[in-house]
Amino acid sequence: MERKIVVSRFEDYPPEEPEGWVVGFTVTCANGRQFYVDTVVQYTEAKTDEEAIKTAYEKLKDSIEAQASMFEKKPPVLG
Numbered sequence: 001m002e003r004k005i006v007v008s009r010f011e012d013y014p015p016e017e018p019e020g021w022v023v024g025f026t027v028t029c030a031n032g033r034q035f036y037v038d039t040v041v042q043y044t045e046a047k048t049d050e051e052a053i054k055t056a057y058e059k060l061k062d063s064i065e066a067q068a069s070m071f072e073k074k075p076p077v078l079g
Contacts, residue, residue, distance in 0.1 A: 003068055004028040007053055013040050020045070023056035027064055033071040037064060 009024030024038030039059045046052040057064075 001028075001030050001032065003030055003072075005057075005064065008036065009038055010049065010053070019043060021049075021052045021056075023053055025057070025060065025064065027068055029068050029071045031072055031074065031076045033074065033076070035067055035071060037067070 004027070006026050006028075007023065008026040009022060011022055012018035013020055013022035020040050020042040022038055022040050024036060026034060026036050028034045037060050039056050041052045041055045041059075046055045
């Protein structure tokens, strides 16, 4: 199994008076372990959904890589 990153949250944020999108990713590591990360992308940083997702990933990619590397050193939770 290889690492898999999926957009699992995408909504206006904050709900009361939105100023951007909250974009969250669920990361499944090669050993089956999972974690979730998210960030806020301001409307001024991206004009479309696709741009918002790309911007969010760029903001989070270093922390995703670090956390995934740490999780992948551990044995699988099940099995």
